[in-house]
Amino acid sequence: MRYRRLGNTGLAVSEIGFGTIPILQGSVPVLPDYFNLSEEDALSVMGHAFSLGCNLYDTAIVPEYGDAELKLGKFAAHLERNRIVITDKARFYDGNEMYQAVLASCENLGTWADVYFVHQVDPGSEDEVFGKGGALDALVELKQQGSIRFTGIASHYYDILLRGAADRRVDVLQGSGNVLERGMLDRIRTEPLFTGKGLLVNKVYAAGLLPAFFPVETLIGTVLSYPVSCALIGIGTVKQAEAAMRWEENFSGFVPTFLQVLSVLEKHGSPIPCDRCQRCACPHGTEIHTVFRQFQYAFMGKEYWALRKLNLGIKDSARLCRACAQMPCLKMCPANIRIPEEMEKVASYVLQRSKNTS
Ligand code: SF4
Ligand code: SF4
Structure with missing residues (x-):
């Protein structure tokens, strides 16, 4: 496993981050596969990833990712706290609501979050999030108080990530990208404002769909060929942890062009x-x-x-x-x-x- 700088936070994170959606129990509509892991099994899968060098675990407040945040808290309790980086998030845009959400998350985790994101910021909510008294201001206050270490903005919209990149209050960004949906990563690569911000990338497998068409090492290698801090992979089994964490062992160095990706998909x-x-x-x-x-x-x-x-x-x-x-x-x-x-x-x-x- 290799490690990269998380922007200017001073943290070094594994190139592969553990996305915790698949370890949850319960009914969450975003989940592609339901593994319905017990707490014991979830801890075992997270532990396996850790043994392979993973040190970043990404979750969201209960119930956005079901009980995943609680399970991650149990996992963190078994380790020296500084051995892993916990990134967490909540979909609240108002400052007061976000403030309460972060406190609830910290209670669920039983510890602090290293990075806390305003989740799913979209064009309808961005002005409230970035505005005075909005969720971002609340994260800054919580950072000063020590409840979280760094602030974050998570969005599927390039313009919102760019706004976050230009905002000194924001430490880390989380966006989406993969071999097919790579236009945003191409733009980030050439935009100097992103320099110095940590960047986590989700949807590397496109909600679990792309591994049916491309080897996982190609999917991961393509995303990591961009200037990102970490590729987040949703993991629900030891086999998935092995495939993601050991991706480099099978990687030939081949990064397909966009046209090559289309030509594979055109067969289907x-x-x-x-x-x-x-x-x-x-x-x-x-x-x-x-x-x-x-x-x-x-x-x-x-x-x-x-x-x-x-x-x-x-x-x-x-x-x-x-x-x-x-x-x-x-x-x-x-x-x-x-x-x-x-x-x-x-x-x-x-x-x-x-x-x-x-
Ligand atoms: S042609 Fe383009 S601009 Fe006009 S309605 Fe369609 S999507 Fe919108
Ligand atoms: S490739 Fe064209 S259609 Fe697709 S997002 Fe970019 S501008 Fe829009």
Whole structure:
């Protein structure tokens, strides 16, 4: 296992971080596989990863990741506290709510969190989070009091991560990226504002879907070829811990280009050549990169989830595209994707699959 600097925090973290969603017990809709681990088994899997050099464990407040935070606390109690880095998070945007959430998390963990993130910051919540008296201010106060060591912003949106990168109150960022959705990582690589911030990357396996198409060492090696601190991998079994923590033993050094990734996926469906760089914007409110991602996830194996999400708005999005005279999004896309045509393709796919499954 190799270790990297976590930005300017002074911490060194393992290149592979342990994502704790799969160790939970309970019903959490984001979970791709339910292992339903008992506390004993969860501790054993976490311990196995530790024995292979893992020192970063990422969780979220109960009940966002079920009981995972409690299990991580039990695990931490068996170790000298400074042997692992605990990163935790909660989806509260108001300062008072965040303050209480962090105290609850520390009680669940039985210790401090090394980094605490405002979780899932999106365009609807960012102004509150970054604003006076918002969640970020609360994290700064908790840092001064010693309840946490460093502050963090976690988001799937490039512009929000960039805002975090420019904000002196933020120590660490958490974003998503993988061989397919790498546009955001490409932008981070060339943006100097990210220098000095720790960066954890989640969705390396795209919610468990990509290992059906690519070896895990290729998935991990690609993400770690970017200037990131740590790739977070959700782990629920000893076998998964072995595959992730020992990835380098099987890694040839080959990092596929985006076009090579598409050509693999084209054998299984018709992916949209979108790397999710998030440079496009629709004045009518369609979140283009999210629609395209849901389409890719549908044919990669998460069809039920994707159809449910797409059904909520794809008809309207396609209708808006048909009526759109200026089509400003086209000029913003460096990949020259015919966005309205792809929107139509997604709408037809959803209609067809919904008929077949009803
Ligand atoms: S073509 Fe469609 S996605 Fe593009 S700006 Fe117009 S409505 Fe929005
Ligand atoms: S559609 Fe184009 S601009 Fe928009 S996220 Fe995809 S690649 Fe980037």
